[in-house]
Amino acid sequence: MENWRNSPAFLGMDEIKRQKVEELFNLLKGKNINDALPVVTSWNMQLKQENISFTSQENELLSQLFLAELSPAQMKQFEFLKSFMKK
Helix, strand or coil, X not given: CXXXXXXXXXXXXXXXXXXXXXXXXXXXXXXXXXXXXXXHHHHHHHHHHCCCCCCHHHHHHHHHHHHHXXXXXXXXXXXXXXXXXXX
């Protein structure tokens, strides 16, 4: 996902949210799914402590950022795990 910084979802965020998304993107860069999940979990807990939440459009962007960093094998692993989360 090359131009996420130009997406309406990102540009419509307030400055604090944009900083948090940039932080997450930098933390996830180059990580495999096993290393990324604890980072996302920790980042999410930090957001809750700071009382920061995202709209559904913003959450879609966050999902795309996360998924863009996965290899095809990791994507299969993620889709497998996601199928259990829906049940």
